[in-house]
Each structure stands twice: as structure tokens, then as C-alpha cells.
Amino acid sequence: MGLPLLAIVVLVLLFRWDWLIPIVEAQATARLGRPxxxxxLHVKLGKVTSITAEGLRIxxxxxxxxxxxxxxxxxxSLDFDVAGWxxxxxxxxxVVTLDQPVFEVIGRADGKDNTPSISAARARRWPRRRRRGRRLARCGSPVARPMSRSPS
Incomplete structure (x- = not known):
């Protein structure tokens, strides 16, 4: 029993979250339909796990x-309630935190723009669930503001 536990501890201590970047990028690219x-990538494990991406570009x-x-x-950064899951x-x-985000929204004369859209097929794959707790958003400021709640 001691050796497997030691192996897990060593793995956690030596694991580099950056090793998962290609997988995360591939999944996000496939979901958004854009690179x-x-x-x-940084992850702090806990009941509420914090995931931070630096140098994020869409x-x-x-x-x-x-x-x-x-x-x-x-x-x-975002916090994910692992215990609830x-x-x-x-x-x-x-909590979702975006530090100094820059969005380039471009519209052309032909009516096309570069803003993301969720197709009906994608929307059906994301079922609405009952939300628990208070959602907070921070956009580059130390103060958190509650996000508006939509009816579930």
C-alpha cells in the first residue's frame, strides 16, 4: 500500500500541467470552431479547483x-466545484476571472462578423441545469460582482 501511495505523491509533485495544453487546445478548438x-496552464487542486490559462488566444x-x-x-482563471461534481x-x-481581456470584434460590409455563435446542434448538447450557489465574475479588477441569474 505504501509504494502506490508514494508513486501517486511523486506523480502529483512532478506533474506539469503544461503537458495537457495540446489536449485542452484541441478540445477548445473543436468546440469553438476556431483556433x-x-x-x-496552472491547476490548484482542492474541493474547489482553480484552473488558470496564461496567454490565451482565440x-x-x-x-x-x-x-x-x-x-x-x-x-x-476559473474555479470548478469538484466536490459537487x-x-x-x-x-x-x-468564479471566472479575465485579466485585461482584449476582444477584436470585426464586422464586414457583407454582414459577416467574427463573433462566435452557438449553433442549434451545439446548444442541444449543452443542457441547462439547475444552478446552485452564487456566481461571481471578475474582469481585471479585484472586486467581484454577481452575474445576473437567468431562469433555469
Missing amino acids: VTIEH GNPDGFEDAPPFAAIPRA LRDRSVAIP
Whole structure:
């Protein structure tokens, strides 16, 4: 019993979260339908796990290749309630923080723009769930503000 526990402790101590960047980028790119890149990934494990992406860039859709990226966020963090997910598979993200985000929203004369849209097919895959707790948002400031609640 001692050797497997020691192996897990050594793995956790030596694990580099940046090793997961290619997987996270591939998943985000597939979900958004546009290139996503991350420079560094940090995770603080706990009942509420904090995930931080540094150097987050979200590219443009086809037809906007020469434009600057849709979003450039030096540091984006979110907290994920792991205990709630393990208990009843509910997803709770109590805090989302975006530090100094820059969004380049571009509209063309033909009516097309570079803003993301969620197709009806994607929207059906994301079922609405009952939200618990208070959701907070921070956008580059030390003060958190409650986000508006939509009816579930």
C-alpha cells in the first residue's frame, strides 16, 4: 500500500500541467470552431479547483485570417466545484476571472462578423441545469460582482 501511495505523491509533485495544453487546445478548438492557443496552464487542486490559462488566444473563423485574434487574454482563471461534481455530477463554476481581456470584434460590409455563435446542434448538447450557489465574475479588477441569474 505504501509504494502506490508514494508513486501517486511523486506523480502529483512532478506533474506539469503544461503537458495537457495540446489536449485542452484541441478540445477548445473543436468546440469553438476556431483556433485556440494557451501558453501556460496552472491547476490548484482542492474541493474547489482553480484552473488558470496564461496567454490565451482565440482566433478568428474562416474568412478573417488577416485580422488580429478575436480574443487575447493574458490570464484567464476559473474555479470548478469538484466536490459537487463528484457528489451529483453538477457543474458549478463559482468564479471566472479575465485579466485585461482584449476582444477584436470585426464586422464586414457583407454582414459577416467574427463573433462566435452557438449553433442549434451545439446548444442541444449543452443542457441547462439547475444552478446552485452564487456566481461571481471578475474582469481585471479585484472586486467581484454577481452575474445576473437567468431562469433555469
